[in-house]
Amino acid sequence: MSFAWSDMAAAFPRLRIWAYLAFKQIQFEHRRSVLGSAWIVLSYAITAAGIGFLMSQLQGRPVEVHVPHVMFGLAIWNFISGATIAGADIMVTSRSYLLQMNLPRSLFVLSMLLRLSYLLGIQLVTAFVICLFFGWRPTLEIVWIFPAFAVYLAAGFGTALTLGMVAARFRDISTLVGSCMRLIFFFTPIIWAVGTARDQAEGFIGFLVRWNPFSYVLNTLRDGLVGLPPDPLNWTVTLAITALVLFTGILALDRMGRRVTYWL
Amino acid sequence: MNTSNVHIHARDITVSFPLRRAGIRSTGAKTAHKALDGVSFELAPGARVGLLGRNGSGKSTLLRTLAGVYPVTSGALEMEGRVAAIFNASLGFVQEATGLENIYLRGAMLGLSFDQIRELVPSIVEFSELGDWIREPIHRYSSGMALRLAFSITTAVRSDILLLDEWLGAGDAAFLRKARARMQTMVKDASIVVLATHNLNLMRNQCNQAMVLEEGRLVFFGDLDTAIETYQEFRQLTQL
Numbered sequence: 001m002s003f004a005w006s007d008m009a010a011a012f013p014r015l016r017i018w019a020y021l022a023f024k025q026i027q028f029e030h031r032r033s034v035l036g037s038a039w040i041v042l043s044y045a046i047t048a049a050g051i052g053f054l055m056s057q058l059q060g061r062p063v064e065v066h067v068p069h070v071m072f073g074l075a076i077w078n079f080i081s082g083a084t085i086a087g088a089d090i091m092v093t094s095r096s097y098l099l100q101m102n103l104p105r106s107l108f109v110l111s112m113l114l115r116l117s118y119l120l121g122i123q124l125v126t127a128f129v130i131c132l133f134f135g136w137r138p139t140l141e142i143v144w145i146f147p148a149f150a151v152y153l154a155a156g157f158g159t160a161l162t163l164g165m166v167a168a169r170f171r172d173i174s175t176l177v178g179s180c181m182r183l184i185f186f187f188t189p190i191i192w193a194v195g196t197a198r199d200q201a202e203g204f205i206g207f208l209v210r211w212n213p214f215s216y217v218l219n220t221l222r223d224g225l226v227g228l229p230p231d232p233l234n235w236t237v238t239l240a241i242t243a244l245v246l247f248t249g250i251l252a253l254d255r256m257g258r259r260v261t262y263w264l
Numbered sequence: 265m266n267t268s269n270v271h272i273h274a275r276d277i278t279v280s281f282p283l284r285r286a287g288i289r290s291t292g293a294k295t296a297h298k299a300l301d302g303v304s305f306e307l308a309p310g311a312r313v314g315l316l317g318r319n320g321s322g323k324s325t326l327l328r329t330l331a332g333v334y335p336v337t338s339g340a341l342e343m344e345g346r347v348a349a350i351f352n353a354s355l356g357f358v359q360e361a362t363g364l365e366n367i368y369l370r371g372a373m374l375g376l377s378f379d380q381i382r383e384l385v386p387s388i389v390e391f392s393e394l395g396d397w398i399r400e401p402i403h404r405y406s407s408g409m410a411l412r413l414a415f416s417i418t419t420a421v422r423s424d425i426l427l428l429d430e431w432l433g434a435g436d437a438a439f440l441r442k443a444r445a446r447m448q449t450m451v452k453d454a455s456i457v458v459l460a461t462h463n464l465n466l467m468r469n470q471c472n473q474a475m476v477l478e479e480g481r482l483v484f485f486g487d488l489d490t491a492i493e494t495y496q497e498f499r500q501l502t503q504l
Contacts, residue, residue: 013377014372014375014377016377016378017368017371017372017376017377017378017381018372020368020378021368021369021372024361024365024368024369028358028360028361029360031360031361031401032360096373097373098333099328099333099351100331100333100349100351100373100374101331101332101333101349101373101374101375102331102332102333103375258335259335261328261333261334261335262281262282262334263282
């Protein structure tokens, strides 16, 4: 494991400049438009609130319950799918840097996670404001979002390293990951809901809710925002997945990290 | 870094890239391409090495291996000293970012820390002669202005071992003179320089020894005149 550890140890001292770059990257994307970075807030606010309201009417659920469910769900999903999809591409998109210098591989993963964290923060604050308007009120359970987010960072780090290394060698992986994530979006209770008790769900939907690992991971963070107490099963599944991807990620970094430039 | 410790010692280094084959079944065809094949040499402080070779002979691969980008597949590479590499001066700026932001972007790419870059900013801005333009986004720059900035950033770094892929030329005649002077100081400050170029005059001016690569093998390492002769022989072989 020596390569993996030295790679990660070399990444952290450089983190400050790459955190700055990750933040700037968000600005650059919108700079030439009139509204600029405000588009990050606007495009999220319009789609999330719109879908939230539509789905509350379709499912016959009260807006003060369903709009927060969807808005927080979408913000969290953007982080999860972002870490997975951008993670699978991370070594390939960092090509010009990796071929210029001997830079730590994990640095690019950390930088990507920081960019997604900024976006998650912006979107959560936007969701707070809009959901307050729809009648949502924060509860004490909200403190659980902090440990949950820490777990997300660890899980995102492991996932991006695992997929990033493998997808640099086998390029089909990143396309496959993209297609899967689009499908999983619909198969996870992000814009729809089945009620609070897991046991109520039946048939195919029940199967989805019980066996789709993404619903446990998503709910681990969302529960705190929508006023639900931490659910031991959600946390157990999420922590187990995190431990697994961290292990595979560090293993992939150790075995493939040094030679990854050969495949770029 | 104590200059006397700076060295590069390559022993029988080979870099072979895996070849991607269409289809999953093995066809028994060659699965790897040796970009470097059993290259050995020793460089001590004061070495100014010109790297000659036709396109695809392994010049860039050797430079990238010395920069630590490619690990050696076999053999041993032992290096001591701070390495700076300039492979691609025209590497894209972020067009939406200002000149100043691009200094940070590129500084990070060169492996600098936030504080190191901040220290270098005034001298970079001054050398580029961009003035207030530095706060404008790059897409408003003329191509000469962008080139001047690129050159100023990449040459602001000091190091023990300097790896250069082709000499950099930038901007109008006045800036070009200034740029040439700066490159010479940079080369003078570094303890070991490896410069890959097709410009033989430049090599005669800057180097005191040369390597000739041919299909990944080091076919000559020694004085400049013999190296240039060897290189020209190989070049003529392909023209016939």
